[in-house]
Amino acid sequence: MPRGAAFTLIELLVTIAILAILAGLLSTAIAKAQGKAQGLGCLGNARQLSLAWALYAADNAEHLPYNLGGSDTSRGIALKRDYNWVNNIMSWELDPDNTNVTFVTKGNFAAYANRTAAIYRCPADRALSEIQKQAGWTARVRSYSMNAMVGDAGDNSLWGTNVFNPEYKQFLKATDIERPTEIFVFLDEHPDSINDGYFLNRVDDAEWIDLPASYHNGAANFTFADGHAQGHRWILRATTPPARPDAAALPLAVAATQRADFDWVVQRTSVAALPVVPQAKP
Secondary structure, rough: OOOOOOOOHHHHHHHHHHHHHHHHHHHHHHHHHHHHHHHHHHHHHHHHHHHHHHHHHHOOEEEEOEEOOOOOOOOOOOOOOOOOOOOOOOOOOOOHHHOOHHHHHHHHHHHHOOOOOOOOOOOOOOOOHHHHHHOOOOOOOEEEEOOEEEEEEEHOOOOEOOEEEEEOEEEEEEHHHOOOOEEEEHHHHEOHHHHOOOOOOOOOOOOEOEOOOOOOEEEEEOOOOOOOOEEEOOOOHHHOOOOOOOOOOOOOOOOOOHHHHHHHHOOOOOOOOOOOOOOOOO
């Protein structure tokens, strides 16, 4: 080989460094593309649930699907009822509800969702506990919940308002929602928050009871009563704990200077209920 035709050690090291940088840039681009695709898939799933919600109302004189929650406690969990929009309870244990897709065969709502289990889970949601991983699980079956102020909440809305937010309107019928572009129906919920399908926060309390997800570059997907869907990116670190067990430490008090994300959600949860005017005696 002629003198000078071979790479020097310095040239070889520079070439390796350039290749490593290019590989890093490529892997970052692939990860971003995958994340974007998962975000779009999640938004599509939420849209399909929202369409099922609207079709149910159209077929039932505008009455909204049952959306049952637990008792009036900070972390009450709904009792399982087949007529609820979902009847499974997510946990970090080996409970069969976490993987059993038969919930899509039950209840009045399921038929409108075409009894398709895949649309109930965000593609980015693969959060599992250690015992679930050891059992060979790949994911739990549900990532979405419904706004607790939307739908018939059973005993929690027996008297027309919600026991958790008695000063605010419980939307029992689609026609009750005067500003449908502003009231959310479904969202992807944080995996350490999701249990039943009832996404609850007390509107007047600065405290997260349930927490939105942040799978999509710090954002969650929401659908609204008019049918549109959108992602919303959180601006505060406390709103985006890791997607793993025991990460959210709920209920979580919100500091007065850290209310931006909480206020965004509660402003789209409900509206103030009209005061009840006493009827004059004849």
